[in-house]
Structures are given as structure tokens and as C-alpha cells.
Amino acid sequence: MERRTDSPYPKLDRPVLAVVGLLLIASTILFAWSDRRHDWRWYQAEFRKMVAEKYGAEKAKTLPAGTQQIWIKDLGNADRCITCHQGILWKGFEKADHPFRTHPPEPLKAHPVEKYGCTSCHGGQGFSIDLETAHGPVPHWEEPLLGQRLGEDYSLVDDKKALLQMNCNVCHRYDRETKGADFINHAKRLVNAKGCRACHVINGRGGTIGPDLTWEGDKAAEQFDMTRLSGQRTAFAWHVAHLKEPKALAPDTVMPNFNFGTKDAQSLAMLVMSWRHAPVPVEFRPGVARTDPQTADEIAEEQRMKTGPGAWFVKTGCFVCHNISSLGVKSPAQIGPDLSNAVEDVQSRFGRTLDDFLQSPTGTMSVVLSRQIVLTPEEKLVAIQKVREAYAEYQRQRAQAAKAAPVAARAR
């Protein structure tokens, strides 16, 4: 056999390899630990205890475990806030500390959590499940939690939690008045009172001396000249300072000083910061007319019919299918026969009297009167009365026409 050479290596290399092995074990323990150490585990356990204390162990068992999220596809939001804030929909924790506290129920009535999530109102980073990164401020996440702490940083007047209203106005921007958004409402009144539109385009309308403010909230902080700004260096702080004393930040500006108070300036800053392109689907926005527009003629015609002699037929909904020509009611659809001569028509079609037919209708009318236009016995009497009135008018008009007809024949 071949001669084997003595190797000098194992003596040193084996211990080195062993150390590397230990390092690998350490590295494995480290990364396993780093993934386990999230605080939400503790918060969930704590809330479970609180629920068990208050409502019993059975109730506590219904609490979900692990990371939780509200995924709102239309908004592209995945809000994991409820991983720790498990108490928001539970009654009885109104006085508990965050994150266990019950959410005030009033705003949730119009904005159910499962449809709006959390961050669309509160801001913050819904992706995150850790205290610091979720609430901010963190680098590179430009939407910090619009809560009390930030409001205190800006020394908001009256209401330290008011910054949230900026997000109200992302959807409510075309409202005159939004319930609960006092700062925004105040700012909107100021915009009209001070005539901001004299110089600025706002929502597509206004003068061109100043910059268009329609999407002012989308501007990045880098787009503001902050060289003369003292204190916080943020777009919001810039707006507040600039509204109070425009020339202090932009010496060449022609914007007048309106002598705004601190609350005025803060409200207006919140308003302009809320003017952002937000991809909010139409069903999330209030005040959007969800109907096909009518022409002025159509509106006038409808108004005339509503106030004319045939108003009852319009109000009750008969006119959806039937003309009542004698009373000047014109149906948009004209599916059914004219009701002007229903008294004769019913007799000839069904061989029954009008009264009898309306009391126990057959065919289409039985469906309509049982599902869409449900009338009480008293209302049915009114209906018979109204149809008779229309017939009377029909007969009167026919008689008049007959009188006029020979004249027309002679003329020919």
C-alpha cells in the first residue's frame, strides 16, 4: 500500500471545526429567539387573563390567538393592530389601559372595523406587529400614528387627538360639515370666509396667483423650503408656520398675513395636508351621488308631476309603470295601461269592477300589490277614489274634445 503522510492538520482543525459547530448552534438559537420575542404574545396572554377575570374562562377561550389582521382588499390595507388591540370590540374595557381598551362605539357605527380597518383613520403602520414600528415615528414610514402623542408634539390647541381628523377628510373632503371633525370643519369655514379661492385652485376651482392646492397633501417634505423654519422640520409644521406668517418662511411670497390664531393655522394645516390622492373606492366616500344624473328638463318634469293633480300616483309609485294621461302623469317606462280610463278598462279586461279588482288583484298587479306597493285597506279605498277621479277627468276631457271635434272637421 501507498505510504500515508502524517497530517499536521487534525490537531488544530478539529477544535476549530468544533467551535464553528458551536457558533452554528448559537446562531440557530439566536434566530429562533429573535422570532419569538415579539411583545404581542404577552399582550394576548394578558388580555386573555382580563377577559377570564371579567367574563369567565369560557369567554376567554373564544379569543383568537396568534397574529391577527383585517385585510381590506379595496384599500390595500392589512391592519395587524388587532393582534395586540384585542379589546376594541369588547364591552367593559372602556377604562382599561392600551392596548386593551374598548374603542368608543360611536365612530364605529358608520365605520365598521371590518370594512375600514384601523390605519385608514388612525394612521400608523398596519403591517407591523411591534410597538415601535407600528406606532412610529420610524424612519421611512411617513404615516405615523395620528394620536395623542403626536398631537402633544405639535401642541395642538383644545384637542390633542385632533390630528386624526386629517384622515377623516381624505374621504370626507367634499363634505361641508363632518360630524366629529371640528378642526376640519373650522378650517373649511375659514377657507370660505377668508376667500382662499381668490388666489388658489381648491378642488378644481379658484384663482391662479397662488399654487393649486387641490393635491397639496401629496407633496413630499423635501418639496418645502425649510431653511427658515425653526422647530420641527415637517411639512405639517411648515404649513402651520407659513399660515401664521407667510413672509417669515417665503420672503418673496405675495400671500397676505391673515392674522390666523394658532388653532386657525393648525386647522388649516390639517385641511391642506388632508388633500391627498387616496385610492378610496367610491363606496367608501360619503356624499357621492350614487345615481345617474338627471337633466334639468327631467327634474322640472318630475317636480311638476309631484305637485300636479296626479301627485298621489307619483308618490305611491304607480307612475313607474302607468301613464295617467288625464292628470298629466307620464310614466318613464309605460309598461302598464293608462290608468285614466281604468274604470272601463278593468271591466273589459278582467270582467270585474275596479273595486273588486283592487281588493283582490290577479296577474301582474297581484305581484306588484303584494310586494312592491303594499297598500292597507284604507289606502286601497284611497286608490279606488283616485282612479275614479282620474276617470272623471278623462271623461270631462273627452267630452271637451268631442265638442271641439266638429269644429276641426269643418275647418278641414
Add this chain to the structure above:
Amino acid sequence: MKLLANLRSEKPSAPGVHPKPFWSLRPRSDREAGDAVVSNFLLHWFPAKTYKPSLDWTYSFWLGTASAALFFLLTLSGLPLLLLYIPSVERAYGSVKDIEYVVTFGKWIRAVHRISAHLMVAVVFLHLVRVFLTGAYKNGSGRGQKREWNWVIGVVMLLLTLFLSFTGYLLPWDQLAYWAVTVGTNIASSIPLAGPEIRELLLGGRAIDQSTLLRFYVLHCIFLPAAVGVLFAYHMWRVRKDGGLARADRQALLAEAKETGAVPTKTYTLLGVARGTAPTIRTASLEAPDLTVNAVNDLVRRIAIVVLGTIAIVGMLAVFVPSPLEEPANALVTPNPAKAPWYFLWLQEIVTITTVKIGKFTINGAFLGGVILPGILVTLLTIWPWLDRSAASGAGLWFAGDRKKQNAVFLGICLFILVLTVVGTFMRGPYWHFYWPWQAWPEIPSRI
């Protein structure tokens, strides 16, 4: 049932057909066993014997092995990311946030991938520096060596590594990614004549958008790793065929031809030699037994130390070094300063320095700093083995005497690149103004 019976039957149904469903570890004769040994790829991944000096820590610093280990780690950590990341403009950023915040071990996997990528750029570059300084691209004593071509392959792999890293840079679709790619592709568009076309080819359009993301994604996940993998295999094969590390050549030259005891070198069956049952022809060994050790265990053990050590270090770094993710990409807002990836910052620095304003005229440095200079450097690097006229005895020797001048120039260029990289990375603030490390940058404003 018949199929199962067939699978079970020991007898081959036809000549050359393997009778068992799985690979058999039980050869029926010495010849079969010998064939299995000879045709086994893994047993021939390493040489049977290794020159002791080639194993020294301080000769090669095992940088090539470390690069391979990092490439292995990148492939491995890339696989789960492949399933978690969504290559769409709308959802890429969100999917990276998900990986970072809620996917089990996601943050660690992403950090491993990112740190390995940065380290690989650095280690591959250092490997190239080592090979240059030791003249390891030179052919030594062996006949038919083609070390210069392996050097060329190495240069190509360095470029592929840079491009791999750069394509990965875009994928999170954040500001860092978007603007690094903007800077990079704008430099490409300064190439004369075909510049805008090259940019359009890279971007898959005229703006950085979905098609760019898809292009970079496919390059990053399929074509570039495949190219690196194939070239790596060939690189390793050439190292073997060129007689191992260049240092082995040198030792072979220096070693006096010593007569050794007769060893069996020619035989008819492999296992027959091992058992002493086959006729063998005994001659003196050509290898110097005093200078070699068996590859198994000494070489394998050291490779295990380097590979596993790299994995352990990266694994621990990944726990403590967070991976940045900036704001979502926004074409309307340029971050200030907009920086290329760190390994391109020396080029960006040159671009800035050579952009000269004379009165109203601006001479754009993008062409010089972004195209001409790196072009010249890469070309020189590639053809250097043919320009280097130093003696063959310098192969595998740190700072060989007659290579002093070229080593000095090479080190000078490396130092130049290093200094510019450090300046670009740490000392350039907003508007590309110069700041010393102890000078604070102006505070970067935020929205709220």
C-alpha cells in the same frame, strides 16, 4: 401488481436496465464497485491528494470557498423568498413588509439573503485581489494549463455577482431601489449611439415600471444565478485541471524530485488494488508524499470550517443587522441624496467629480465615469494575463519580485476605488455635499 413485481425482481428485464427502483449501494462485483467509484461525481469533487501549502489559511484566505458558501446561502435563502415575494408594482413593497414583519423567520431569511449578497460582492472582489497579487492567473510548471481563461471566467463572475446584487436591489420596490435603478440605468443611457436603446432594453420600456420589475426579477431569480452556477462549476473544474492552486505548481517546481517507495499506479480493477488481489505495476510515485495530505479529511475539514463558519457568521449577523426598507417607490420624489448601491458609489463619485460646469455648459460625467472608465478597467482586468510578461515562477507567490510594479499599480487602483467608495458611502450627504463622519447631516424633513 405486475409493475410492482417487476420493480422487485432482481433480474434485469433487458440488458442495461437497472432492476431496482432506487440506486443500489450493493455492487455485485469488484468491477461494478470500481465503476461506481470512478463514475461518482461527488467522490471526484476534490482531488485525492492536496498540496499542504495550498491549504494554508494565509495563502488564499479561502476567499473563493467563502464566495461559494455565500452563493449557496443566497440560493438557499432565496428559495423561501421566491414563494413569499410578489413581483408586482402594486404588491412587491407590501409583500416585503409582510416578510419583514409577520412571516415566521421572514425577517431573518431576508437579512441572511441581503447580508450574504453584500458580503459576496466584497468577498468575490477580495478573491480577485488575492489572485492578482499572488499571480495565480499565471501558468506555472504544468503542461497545457489555461489559468488565464479561468481568470477571465472569474472576472465574468464578478460582473455577474454585481449584476445579481443590482437586480436584487430593485425588487423591494422602495425608494432606495427605484432611485438606485434610475441612477444606474441613466448611466447606461449615456453610452454613445445606443445609450437610450440599451436603457430601454434594461427597463423594458421608457420608464421604470412593471416591465422593469419583471425583467429584473426573472434575471435575478433565473438567468443570473444559473449563469453563475454553471460558470462556478466550470471555474472549479478548471482549477482541478490546471493542477490545483497556483501555489501547488510552485511547490512542485521547488521540490526536489525524490525517489519514493514503489506504489501501485496501474491496475485492472480498482478494488483489486485495495485488496491486493489484482496484478499491479509498481512504480515510484510522481507526487511528493511529504508535501501532500489526503484530501479526505484534511481538505474537506477545512472546507467545512469555512463554509459552516460563513453560514454561522451570516446567521448571527442577520439577527442583529436589520435590513432597510424605505418608503414605497415614488417617481415624483427624489430622495436626497439619491445613491447607487455602495459597490457602484465609486463610479457615482467619479461621475460627480467629472461633471464640470463651464459657464452655461455642463460636461456630463456619466459617460466618462459610468462607461469609459469602468469599461477600460474591466477590459484591462480581463486581458491582463496576456499583458503580464513576468516569469512563470511568480505564479502562486505573494508579491513576487518581478511583479512589484504591476502589483503596486493594481493596489493603487484598488485603494482609489476603496477610498471613493468610502467617501461616497459615508461622506456624501444631501445634494452630494461632502460631510466628515463627525459632521451631522442636515435633518431630513418628514411629512407629519
